[in-house]
Amino acid sequence: MSERPDGRKFDEMRDIEAKVGVIKEADGSAMFRIGKTIAIAGVYGPRKVYPRHLEDPEKAVLKCYYDMYSFSVPERKRPGPDRRSIELSMVIKNALLPSIFLKEYPKSQIDVFVSIIQADAGTRCAAISAASMALADAGIAMKDVVSSVAVGHVNNDVVIDLNKEEEDIEGTSDIPMAYMPRMKKITLLQLDGKMPKEKLKEAIELGIKSCEKVYEIQKKALKEKYTK
Amino acid sequence: MNELLVKEKEIVIPGEEIAKGMEFLPSVGTFREGESIYSKNLGIVEVRNHVLKVIPLRGKYMPKRGDTVIGVVTNIGFSGWTIDIGAPYDANLPVGEAVRDRVELLRSDLSRYFDIGDVIVSNVLNVTKSKIIQLSMRSQGLRKLNGGRILKISPSKVPRLIGKSGSMVIMIKNYTNCDINVGQNGYVWINGPLEGQFLAEKAINLIEEEAHLSGLTDKVKEMLEKEGVKNE
Numbered sequence: 001m002s003e004r005p006d007g008r009k010f011d012e013m014r015d016i017e018a019k020v021g022v023i024k025e026a027d028g029s030a031m032f033r034i035g036k037t038i039a040i041a042g043v044y045g046p047r048k049v050y051p052r053h054l055e056d057p058e059k060a061v062l063k064c065y066y067d068m069y070s071f072s073v074p075e076r077k078r079p080g081p082d083r084r085s086i087e088l089s090m091v092i093k094n095a096l097l098p099s100i101f102l103k104e105y106p107k108s109q110i111d112v113f114v115s116i117i118q119a120d121a122g123t124r125c126a127a128i129s130a131a132s133m134a135l136a137d138a139g140i141a142m143k144d145v146v147s148s149v150a151v152g153h154v155n156n157d158v159v160i161d162l163n164k165e166e167e168d169i170e171g172t173s174d175i176p177m178a179y180m181p182r183m184k185k186i187t188l189l190q191l192d193g194k195m196p197k198e199k200l201k202e203a204i205e206l207g208i209k210s211c212e213k214v215y216e217i218q219k220k221a222l223k224e225k226y227t228k
Numbered sequence: 229m230n231e232l233l234v235k236e237k238e239i240v241i242p243g244e245e246i247a248k249g250m251e252f253l254p255s256v257g258t259f260r261e262g263e264s265i266y267s268k269n270l271g272i273v274e275v276r277n278h279v280l281k282v283i284p285l286r287g288k289y290m291p292k293r294g295d296t297v298i299g300v301v302t303n304i305g306f307s308g309w310t311i312d313i314g315a316p317y318d319a320n321l322p323v324g325e326a327v328r329d330r331v332e333l334l335r336s337d338l339s340r341y342f343d344i345g346d347v348i349v350s351n352v353l354n355v356t357k358s359k360i361i362q363l364s365m366r367s368q369g370l371r372k373l374n375g376g377r378i379l380k381i382s383p384s385k386v387p388r389l390i391g392k393s394g395s396m397v398i399m400i401k402n403y404t405n406c407d408i409n410v411g412q413n414g415y416v417w418i419n420g421p422l423e424g425q426f427l428a429e430k431a432i433n434l435i436e437e438e439a440h441l442s443g444l445t446d447k448v449k450e451m452l453e454k455e456g457v458k459n460e
């Protein structure tokens with residue numbers, strides 16, 4: 001049994017902080033911090049659809065924008081959308097879609113903007129957790145809150161919530177997961193790297209367990225806004 | 229088997245289980261899945277006999293037939309106006325529903341009646357399934373509001389701002405000497421002396437922030453009394 005670089009246990013996540021209502025002008029907003037990764041989400045809408053041809057007479061259109069700020073990483077990141085952030089916007093959208101009652105808002109659009117102001121691995125998971133809280137804060141009808149965390153396979157061990165240092169170790173695989181705790185449904189499952197089949201099963205189980213822990217933190221943060 | 233899992237007036241998050249069993253009925257803001265009833269919104273639980281409701285704490289205005297709303301004219305068409313009522317959809321106000329006298333459409337300029345930027349009080353006549361909203365100004369008290377300005381609050385907080393049979397609005401009106409008109413869509417029109425307007429705005433913001441807490445009337449009254457003295 002080897003130790004993890006920052007001395008955590010294998011099933012121990014970094015410390016998490018969640019806050020709702022951080023952007024006053026948005027219809028709903030939330031901040032989600034896990035370790036050094038910080039995501040801020042703002043939700044606008046339901047509002048009119050632009051461009052008009054995307055309008056759906058049966059249900060709302062969900063649009064997600066993921067953006068990593070140039071100062072979020074040690075080496076300056078070129079600002080603006082790139083191939084990676086466009087893909088992550090799509091991934092976040094697909095992870096959130098099954099949780100929303102889109103049919104309650106026909107002919108409208110819901111915008112979700114997620115900004116990563118500090119990145120230390122696991123940004124897409126922090127983004128999903130923040131976005132789901134912001135959607136709830138905006139008063140949008142939802143089936144469940146989506147919780148998200150990454151599992152990984154480092155030096156032959158299944159570990160939860162990798163940081164950048166672990167992610168960069170040779171042979172590491174990384175599995176970002178999003179999960180709806182009440183419905184017991186996985187909405188996002190990606191695998192970057194290689195790992196044995198049994199370990200994957202173990203990893204998913206650990207991921208689900210940790211998502212439930214994240215859910216409790218989200219729940220507390222959402223209720224805390226109204227109960228001081 | 230029939231069991232209520234949360235207390236009345238408790239805050240629930242989307243997807244939280246409110247009750248188990250078929251004896252309870254889901255109403256606004258809730259849905260049934262299997263045997264249980266869950267919340268759809270972040271809101272406050274309301275129990276009436278066996279009917280469960282969740283009143284959302286925030287959210288956009290969704291138009292309902294019969295609502296009295298305050299709107300801003302955004303466009304003038306050939307035979308009517310387009311009105312912004314704070315919903316995700318535009319509302320239509322046809323000439324026939326707004327003006328009493330006969331209007332020759334080809335010859336007259338509709339901006340004589342309402343121009344872009346004008347504020348009106350109107351009724352929601354109909355909302356179709358494809359969300360086309362028809363407004364009407366044919367009932368009593370529906371008119372153009374001259375001067376003043378608009379504050380926007382969340383529509384779920386309108387009942388708190390109005391209070392029991394209008395007690396809260398009347399109180400603010402008395403303390404600030406302002407004319408206040410509240411639409412179901414969360415648009416609040418105020419007009420009156422400047423100091424009064426600022427005070428009324430402060431009171432309305434206080435209500436918006438603390439609508440979910442009890443003892444609101446006393447708190448607003450206290451604030452109005454404290455701040456009101458300075459103006460007199």
